[in-house]
Amino acid sequence: MLKNEKMRHQFKTEVMSGHIVEMMVAPDALAAKISEAEGAQAIFSAGYATSASALAMPDRGIADFGLSLERCRQIVNAVNVPVFADADTGYGDLDNIKRTVESYEAIGAAGMFIEDQVWPKRCGHMDGKKVEPTEVLEAKLRAAKAARKHDDFLIMSRTDARAVYGLDDAIARSKRYRAAGADLIFIEAPQSVAELEKIHEAFPETPLMANMIEDGKTPLTKKEDLQKLGFNIVVHPNTLTYTQAYAEKTLIETLKRDGSTKAYKDRMITFPKFNEFVGLDQVNARDAEYSPEKMAEAYMH
Amino acid sequence: MTQANLLTYLDNHPETIIPASGDGNTFISLSSQNFPAILIDGTLAANNLIAEDSEGMLTLSEYAKFLRDMRLKKNSLLIADLQSGFGNPLNTFYSAKELERSGGDIILLNDQTYPAHTTAEPITTTPEDLIGKLRAAKDALENPATQIWIKLEGIQSYGIDGIIQRIGYLAKAGADAIAIDHYDADQLAQLAETKLPLPLMATWEPGTKQIAGISGWLDKGYLPSVIKRAQLEAINYIKQGGLTYAEK
Numbered sequence: 001m002l003k004n005e006k007m008r009h010q011f012k013t014e015v016m017s018g019h020i021v022e023m024m025v026a027p028d029a030l031a032a033k034i035s036e037a038e039g040a041q042a043i044f045s046a047g048y049a050t051s052a053s054a055l056a057m058p059d060r061g062i063a064d065f066g067l068s069l070e071r072c073r074q075i076v077n078a079v080n081v082p083v084f085a086d087a088d089t090g091y092g093d094l095d096n097i098k099r100t101v102e103s104y105e106a107i108g109a110a111g112m113f114i115e116d117q118v119w120p121k122r123c124g125h126m127d128g129k130k131v132e133p134t135e136v137l138e139a140k141l142r143a144a145k146a147a148r149k150h151d152d153f154l155i156m157s158r159t160d161a162r163a164v165y166g167l168d169d170a171i172a173r174s175k176r177y178r179a180a181g182a183d184l185i186f187i188e189a190p191q192s193v194a195e196l197e198k199i200h201e202a203f204p205e206t207p208l209m210a211n212m213i214e215d216g217k218t219p220l221t222k223k224e225d226l227q228k229l230g231f232n233i234v235v236h237p238n239t240l241t242y243t244q245a246y247a248e249k250t251l252i253e254t255l256k257r258d259g260s261t262k263a264y265k266d267r268m269i270t271f272p273k274f275n276e277f278v279g280l281d282q283v284n285a286r287d288a289e290y291s292p293e294k295m296a297e298a299y300m301h
Numbered sequence: 302m303t304q305a306n307l308l309t310y311l312d313n314h315p316e317t318i319i320p321a322s323g324d325g326n327t328f329i330s331l332s333s334q335n336f337p338a339i340l341i342d343g344t345l346a347a348n349n350l351i352a353e354d355s356e357g358m359l360t361l362s363e364y365a366k367f368l369r370d371m372r373l374k375k376n377s378l379l380i381a382d383l384q385s386g387f388g389n390p391l392n393t394f395y396s397a398k399e400l401e402r403s404g405g406d407i408i409l410l411n412d413q414t415y416p417a418h419t420t421a422e423p424i425t426t427t428p429e430d431l432i433g434k435l436r437a438a439k440d441a442l443e444n445p446a447t448q449i450w451i452k453l454e455g456i457q458s459y460g461i462d463g464i465i466q467r468i469g470y471l472a473k474a475g476a477d478a479i480a481i482d483h484y485d486a487d488q489l490a491q492l493a494e495t496k497l498p499l500p501l502m503a504t505w506e507p508g509t510k511q512i513a514g515i516s517g518w519l520d521k522g523y524l525p526s527v528i529k530r531a532q533l534e535a536i537n538y539i540k541q542g543g544l545t546y547a548e549k
Contacts, residue, residue, distance in 0.1 A: 002443055070366075077402065102373050106404070283391070286440075290390035290433030299432050299474045 003080070004108040008152040011082035011110035014041060015154070015184065015207050020227035025237040027053035027244065028071070029078035030278075035240070036079045037277070042110070042233075043079055045072035046086040048123050049241045061120025065091040065100060073107040082110035084154075088121055090114045094143040101147040101155075111154030113186055114140055116161065116173065124160055124188035125216035131161045134173045138180040145181040156209065157182035162189050163217070171202045178206055184233070185209070189217040193229070196221070200230030207232040214238060302337055304406050304448045307378055308478060308500050310337050311517035318505050319380065321520040324349035327528065328371050338378035338407070341368050344419040345522050346382070357416030361387045361396050365403040372404025380450070380519075381405025383438065385417040385426065390433035397438035401447050408438055409480070411452040412467070421483060425455030428467055432474045439475050448477035450502075452519075456484050461491055472498035480519050486510055 001009070014021045024040040026032035027049035035043055048059040050071045055063060068086070076083045085104045090097040097114070104112045115121065116137040118130040137157060144155045157177035161170040170187045178185060186209040187199050196218070199208060210231045212220055226234050247267070254264045261268075269277070302310065311317055319338050322328040323345020331339050343356035346367050351359060368381055381400040386393030392415075397408050412431045413423045431451070438449050451471050456464050468479055480502040481489060489503055493514025505511075505518035 099373070103369075106369065106373060108402070286394060286437075287389075287391040290394075290437050292427065292429035292433065295429045295432040295436065295474075299436075299470050300428060 005150075007076070007080075007082040007108055008110045008150060008154075011042060011084065012152045012154060014082070015232050018232075020223055020231060021233045022223055023084060023233055023235045025049045025235060025240065026075055027241050029074045031240045031244070032075040032079050032083070033278075036081050040081065042082045042084060043075055044084045044086065044235050044237070045075050045109075046235075046237055047088055047121075048237055050086075052241050052245075059121075059123035059126075061088070061122070065096070065103075069100075069103050069107065072104065072109055076108040083108070084156075085109040085112035087112040087114050089117055089119045090140050090144070091119075094139060097140050097143040098147040101144045101153075102149075105148055105150065105153045109153070111156060111183070112144075113156035113158045113184075114144060115158035115188070116177075121160075124158075124163075124211065125213050125218075127163075129160050129163050131159070131164050134176050137173075138176055141177055141180040141182050154183040155181065156184035156186050158186040158188055160188050162187060162191070162195075167191075167195050167198060171199065174203070178203070183207070186211070191217050193219060193221065196226070196229050196231070204230070209233040209235060211235050211237055214242060302378060304378065304446050304477075307337055307407075308448075308516075311502070312500065315513070315516050316511055316518075318518045318520050320524060321345055321522050322371075323347070323367075323522070323525065325371070325374075327524050328374065331524070332375045332377075336377075338380055339371075339375070340380040340409070340519055341371060341382060341405075342522060343382035343384050343417070345525050347419075348525065355419045356382070356384055357418050361399060365399050368400065368403040368405060378406045379404055380407040380409050383408050383410045385411050385413040385415045386434040386438070388415050390430070390437040393434040394437035394441045397449075398441040398443075401442055401444065405447070407448045407450055407477075408442075409450050409452055410434060410438060411454055411482075413454055422457060423454045423483070425453075425458060428470050431467070432470055435471060435474050435476055449475070450478040450480055451476045452480045452482055452504075454482045456481060456488055461488060464492065465495060465497070468497050468499055478502060480504060486512075489515065 021041045023042040023044045024035040025044045025046040026035055032043045047063060050068050051057045051059045051063040054067055054071060072085045087100050090100050116131045118132055122129050141157055157174060159170045159173045161173050174185045174187055184207045185203055190196055190199060208231045210226050212234055223234050251264050255261055319340055320331050320336055321340040321342040322331055323342050343359060346364055347353045347356050347359040350363055350367060383396055383400055387396045400408055411417060412425045414426045435449060453464055453467060476499060478500040482504040490512055493512055500516050502517040502519055503515050504521050506521045507523060
C-alpha cells in the first residue's frame with residue numbers, strides 16, 4: 001500500500017474506531033515530527049499555526065491556498081501518521097473547491113475541512129466572525145465530494161455559526177452539511193461542556209471534532225472526558241505555536257541579559273540529540289551507500 | 302497505459318514521438334490528444350518558469366511544483382526530468398522521491414555533472430557516479446511501477462564503445478530504458494544495430510531521421526519552438542502597428 005493510501009485508511013479507521021484521536025496542530029515539519037515521535041496519532045496542518053509560522057501574521061485569511069498547501073505537503077512528507085488539512089473556506093467558489101480537494105488529496109493529506117465563514121475568515125475563537133448562508137457550504141461540500149478520488153479522503157464541515165447565531169443554528173447548519181455529504185462534523189467554539197454534550201446529542205452517529213484552544217471560547221477539557229462526551233477527534237491547535245513563541249522569547253531575553261545562552265542550555269535539546277532526531281546518521285549512511293567504490297564493485301565487473 | 306505497457310507500446314510503434322512540455326498552455330494542448338506519455342522537460346520548464354535557457358538554473362522544488370500542477374490536469378503517464386539528480390547520489394535519492402510524490406510515473410535521469418546544462422556538448426559524469434545516482438533513485442521510489450530511464454548525453458566524448466559499456470552497467474544496476482542525446486545519425490544507426498540489454502530511445506527534433514531499432518523518440522520541445530516563432534511574428538506585427546500609428 002502506498003503512503004498516501006495508508007495514511008487515508010489509517011485516519012478513517014482511527015476516527016471510526018470509537019476511541020478518540022488526538023491530533024496535534026503542527027506549525028511546520030519539525031513540529032510534526034516531534035509530535036509523531038511523542039505519540040500524536042495524527043497531525044493537523046491548520047491555518048492559525050501556518051499563518052504564524054510562515055508569515056508571523058494572525059489567522060485572518062492572509063495565508064492563501066498555495067502557502068497552506070505547501071506547508072501541509074512538507075508535513076505529510078516528514079511524518080508517517082495521518083495529516084489532516086485546514087482548507088479554510090476552500091479559497092473561492094466551487095471551481096476553487098475542486099482544485100483545493102484535488103491538490104490536498106494528491107499531496108497525501110488524509111482529509112480536510114471547509115468552513116462557512118465569509119472570506120477573509122478569522123480564527124474560530126476571534127470576535128467579529130461572519131458566516132455565509134447555509135447553501136454556500138452545502139454546495140461546496142457537494143463539490144468537494146464530487147472532486148475527491150477516494151472515499152476515504154474524509155471531508156469535514158466546519159461551522160462558525162455558534163458565535164454569530166447561537167448553538168441551535170450551528171447544529172441545524174451542520175445537519176444540512178452532513179446531508180450534503182460531510183463525513184465529519186466540526187462545530188467551532190462551543191462555550192460550555194453542556195454545549196459539547198448538546199452537539200453529541202444532535203449527532204450521535206457522526207464523528208465529531210472538538211477544538212481545545214488555550215484562552216479560547218471552549219473550556220479546556222481532557223481527552224478522556226471528550227471521549228465520554230462522544231467526540232472522536234480532539235485537536236490542539238495553538239499549543240505548539242505558543243510554546244515555540246514563549247521558548248524563543250525567553251531564550252532571547254536570557255541571551256540579551258547574560259550575553260550567552262549558558263543559563264538556558266538545560267531547556268534546549270543538545271546538538272547530538274537533535275542530529276540524531278532528524279536522522280543525520282541515516283542520511284550519512286545513505287550517502288556512503290552509493291560511493292564510487294561500492295558502485296564499481298557491484299555493477300562494473 | 303502503465304509504465305510497463307508504454308515500453309511495449311513503443312516497441313510496437315517505434316515511430317512514436319513523446320512530446321515535451323514546460324508550460325501549462327502547451328501541456329493542455331498535448332493532454333487533449335492521445336499521446337502515450339508527456340515529458341515535462343527541465344529546459345522548457347526553466348524557459349517558462351524563470352525565463353532561463355538552461356535547465357540547471359531551475360531548482361528541484363521549482364520544477365516539482367510545476368509537475369504537481371500538471372499532474373492534477375492529466376491522468377496519463379508523465380515523464381519527470383530529474384536532470385542530473387540535483388547534486389550527488391544522496392541528492393538524487395531525495396530528488397527522485399520528490400518527483401515521484403509529485404506525480405512522475407517515469408523518472409528521466411541524465412549523465413551530466415551537476416548542475417546540468419542545456420548545451421550541445423555537456424560535461425558528463427563518471428559511470429560510478431551515474432550508477433550511484435541510479436541506485437539512489439531506485440531506492441527512493443515507493444511505487445514499484447515507477448520506472449527510471451537514463452538519458453546518455455556524452456556520446457561525443459565517450460564514443461560508441463563508451464556508451465555501450467555504460468548501457469551494460471546501467472542494465473545491471475536496474476535502469477528501465479536508455480535515451481541517447483547529442484548523437485549524429487551514423488552513431489545512432491550503429492547503436493541501433495547493436496544488441497543492447499535495454500530498450501533504446503533517442504531525442505527528437507524536426508529533421509531527425511527516424512531509423513529502425515530505436516523504440517521511441519523524446520521530443521526536445523518542438524511545440525514550444527513553434528509557439529516562440531509565432532510570438533516573434535506577433536510581436537513584429539504589434540511593432541509595425543505601433544509605427545504606423547506614430548507616423549499618422
